Amino acid sequence: MTDLINTCKKKIFLGIDLGTTYSLVATVTKRGVFLLSDKKKRYLLPSIVHYQKNSVTVGWNALKKIIKDPKNTIFSVKRLLGRSIEFIKQEYPSLPYSITKDDRGGILLHTTSRIVTPIDVSSEILKYLKNRAMFFFEKEIDASVITVPAYFNNFQREATKKAANLANISLIRLLNEPTAAALAYGLEIKKRGIVIVYDLGGGTFDISVLKLNKGIFEVLATSGDSNLGGDDFDFELAKYIYKKSNLFNRCNNWFQTSLLKIARDAKLQLSQYNKVKVQFLNWTDYITRDEFNSTIVNLIEKTLLICSDVLKEIDLSIHEVQEIIMVGGSTRIPLVYQKVADFFKKMPLNSINPDKVVAMGAAIHANMLVNTHMKKKTLLLDVIPLSLGIEVMGGFVEKIILKNSTIPISKTKVFTTYKDNQTSILIHVLQGESEFLQDCISLCRFVLKNIKPQKLGLARILVTFQIDTDGLINIRVSEKNSNQDRLVQIDNNIILQKINLSKTEHQ
Known part of the structure; x- marks a missing residue:
């Protein structure tokens, strides 16, 4: 350990994979990419937090509490980040803890010891990983890159960033997970041509198409489903075991969490064996790989x-x-x-442990961003996963920035009045691919107030939509021929904002 510490640079930069099931942390030393493990040599950290009256437990010890104390044990929190309470209640009606909405629209998770948010829970996981690195290197961490699913929307990315801030992590970039994986394979240097990253984790699925040419690393397109992953395989297998066992009408928290754990354990074993023995209460039987495959094939398709x-x-x-x-x-x-393999007519690469590869790529990218003396520099060109648009008459959406546009990017839309002496304009910003309002994600609504009264069409309000390298959206509003400039904060806890254009001070 001492030798490794001595090979590390004076400053420590981390790559963090904040996962649904497990989280990891890595760094780059003179010896290469290194995954940081705990005292028991475990580099994986279960993304689970258990809340007690006077303490918080994270990781392996929290995992032991899932069945013993489900009401106070938060798991798969990544799936809850940036989500609405309506979505959570519809998709996850059987969560063991109570979920409510606060006065500003935020999600609250009720444990018996305290009330927390998904951001709070995520920050505890990030804090634990940061402390693992600080303990290992015996010094403060200078900065970190944290990975997110490529198909995360603005709210989910912003929630991840807030969790990092709450954990006192100096965040230099949010990096898409498939892009991080490709960096870990080093393909941006060794190969040219088209590479596809198929990323199926515990809670999310992403596909990214990349074009590699010497030092240029260009993401051509990305897509996915931020609500599809291994957790869903567990749920489907648990339902199958439930039906096969005939243990009906037992729907308490202990029963459901126990059944899910049995399904998850069986899933892991069935990756190695053709059948496994399953015992639940007074029921014992075998589950075959073919049976498991039949429960998940539709999800894979x-x-x-x-x-x-x-x-x-x-x-x-x-x-x-x-x-x-x-x-x-x-x-x-x-x-x-x-x-x-059948779909792409090619045997996929899996030579790097699929659990490790994202954290390794994040560490490599952190090293690239901060090490200005690297001989082999890589230009990383990423894209936005979802189109950005505004509501127009009739419940339709006009696209301003299209999906898979290279970031960072900025586009300006000119708004004007539609009647004489109009002094305000309502602008509704949305994210998604549908042309219909109800099928897109509402990011924010804001009213431009105190517009100078004029004849219809004479006012010129410039609204600039900016997407940075983290995929986060910023909106600036200004009046043409004026020095006035306003920044619109996108926050899913704020339903409607009023932007006063008559003020002279800058925000």
């Missing part, structure tokens, strides 16, 4: 449909793809690997 759609979007033939990279723990499932 759903990921391949997303793959097919993204190839069509950019008019790319499967035969033009040079490599397929498999990322995420769920790609260990034999049927997933087989289906992906």
